[in-house]
Amino acid sequence: MSCPTEPAGVGPNTRTCLIVDDSRTVRAIARRILQGMNFVVEEAVDGQAGLEACRLSMPKAVLLDWNMPVLNGIEFLRALRSSEGGSAPIVVFCTTENDVRHIADAFDAGANEYIFKPFDADMLQKKFAKVGLA
């Protein structure tokens, strides 16, 4: 009798969060917190790599940095929202940019929430809970 084996952590009830950030430190901290919230975590080092990851498999949520080489966060978000299936993921911006103009641009481009760096576990959990990702 054979039984199809699923890759570890990927099943019908799993949910993936893609972290798009060029900072290794930020990816490590966010990964630890998100795994604690039962997310399967994927990482991308810039917006371009993020789009490719989304093309392969659309995540449930994206934690998105603003300033990155190659393709920055806002460019990533606009490209994602205009791509096939790209309106589904819940996108949470996570950046040191904390002025009104940046926040307004982020929501205009289709962001769901906005977190200022530096963040901590409590902040991240509260923000995710607000957009239904508790």
Place this chain on the structure above:
Amino acid sequence: MYLERIVEARDHAGAAIDSMRRSVIPPTPQNFAIWYEYHAGQNAGLNRMIDVIISNDRPFDEQVMQDLYADFFTSSKEELALHHVSVRVGNTLDEVMGLIATATSDAARYGATLQDASSAIVSPINPLAALIERLLADARDMARRSERLGNRLQQSVQTIKTLETTLADARRDATIDGLTEVSNRRAFDTILRETAGDAMNSGDDLSLLMIDIDHFKRLNDTWGHQTGDDVLRLVAATLRQCIRGQDTAARYGGEEFALILPATPLDGAIEVGNHIRLACAKLQFVPLGTDQPVDMPTLSIGAACYDPGEALANWIRRADSALYRAKHGGRNCVMSD
């Protein structure tokens, strides 16, 4: 129905005034408009924006309020145009000043040439000489007029520069502690957040020193508040001398100071702390009207390095508890977390 609306409006207005008081922003008509609209809850975009700022603990400073007003209460096109104009007025004035200087010297040169020509033509009844004489008078007149215009423009430029300086001073005052001239508590909170955000991105070390003057109350009681203030100023000046350009010295409250040290690991921060402690011990201070030097108080210092991902309040708490241990370990020392 009408009465209900009055009650509702009164509630929103009260809430708006409370909000302005809580976030320590001046109750200007513009700020009132923003908070009234927020509490009325009719503008989803504005409420989402303000909720993001509140939930991320960003203070509502002058810049935030200005941007909110520009984004939600004015046509952004006009606002933007105004901004561009004010930036360009300065540049244009500088350009005009240059042009006028050139014109003035051109006119002077033209006058000199005519003068030469007029002396070369000797006959007093020569009509050409009379013509040149008139041209010469015109040229002198032109030179005088452009000089006057230049002077007046120079005055305008000076007025604009003074206004700019006043504005910059006012902005600076909002972030500086009046007594000690280091950053105030509000600026400390902002800079701590910014540097921690940068450290989280870069992965660089970021350290915090909490510094408390030992037995400050006793010093105040013995020597009076004037001397107490002088000692605060001296300690603050020493802090400023002991740090690098990217560091921040701040008055945290009362006789407690704080130093934010980017790109500095914990042992480096302890070293800075000891350096400051020794520099303060060397200070000599004789109050005006006495010949008796004040016994300079010692410093107790707590150090902690930021751990990216921890709450900022937790980091400050760790530095504070190290300071507490320095106090209870006999004072005049640096303890780390």
